[in-house]
Amino acid sequence: xxxxxxxxxxxxxxxxxxxxxxxxxxxxxxxxxxxxxxxxxxxxxxxxxxxxxxxxxxxxxxxxxxxxxxxxxxxxxxxxxxxxxxxxxxxxxxxxxxxxxxxxxxxxxxxxxxxxxxxxxxxxxxxxxxxxxxxxxxxxxxxxxxxxxxxxxxxxxxxxxxxxxxxxxxxxxxxxxxxxx
Numbered sequence: 217x218x219x220x221x222x223x224x225x226x227x228x229x230x231x232x233x234x235x236x237x238x239x240x241x242x243x244x245x246x247x248x249x250x251x252x253x254x255x256x257x258x259x260x261x262x263x264x265x266x267x268x269x270x271x272x273x274x275x276x277x278x279x280x281x282x283x284x285x286x287x288x289x290x291x292x293x294x295x296x297x298x299x300x301x302x303x304x305x306x307x308x309x310x311x312x313x314x315x316x317x318x319x320x321x322x323x324x325x326x327x328x329x330x331x332x333x334x335x336x337x338x339x340x341x342x343x344x345x346x347x348x349x350x351x352x353x354x355x356x357x358x359x360x361x362x363x364x365x366x367x368x369x370x371x372x373x374x375x376x377x378x379x380x381x382x383x384x385x386x387x388x389x390x391x392x393x394x395x396x397x
Contacts, residue, residue: 224236228264233264234319234369235264235265235266235267235294235319235321235371236261236265236266236267237267237269237321238254238257238266238269239271239296240268240269240271240272241271241272242271242272242305243272244271244272245272245274245275246275246277246280246284251287254268254287254291254293255291258291258293265292265294265316265318265319266291266292266293267293267294267319267321268293268294268295268296269296269298269321269323270284270296270308271306272308273306273307273308273309275308276308276309276311281311285313285315288315288316289315292315292316292318293315293316294315294316294318294319294320294321295313295314295320295321296321296322296323297310297311297312297313297320297322297323297359298310298322298323298324298325299322299323299324299325299326299327300326300327301326301327301329301332303329304333305333306332307332310359312359314363314366314367316367317367317368318369319367319368319369319370319371320363320364320366320367320370320371321370321371321372321373322356322359322360322363322370322371322372323373323374323375324348324356324372324373324374324375324376324385325344325346325375325376326344326345326346326348326375326381327352328343328344328345331343331344331345340377341377341379344375344376344378345376345378345381346376346378346381347376347381347384348374348381348385348388348389350392353385353388353392356389357392360393372386372389374386
């Protein structure tokens, strides 16, 4: 296994490092040199599960989607499915694909369109101020079950982080997952 960066070492040694998330910024758009950059990062952390979250729609435009997903599969990179406001250059669609047999991740960023690309915010909690409601979460049940049929583990991560919104959302989603359909 690769030598972990010092900050990750305690988690790796304790067997508590589920994945290293590479979340790329909105200005990291699709191009072959960026694919090479990702491959290099995965090589540096060889032996550890890497998860990839893009924040620029060019990665999943029709002309690149199949190539990007194939690249993630080839390098055993866990694709991160996202829920977020649509219609912004930093928005990507929810692409419900499994690219690593070991792990799939679904991150819920909220749907606060008013703050998604707002400049000058003082905290991320302002951007991700969103309370998921039960009907929205019910819409995710079938796609998450579909991920679970194709990956050994599925992590559902609530990233809406004002006060206890993510905790309430996670509890509600857990309850919904436990109900018979």
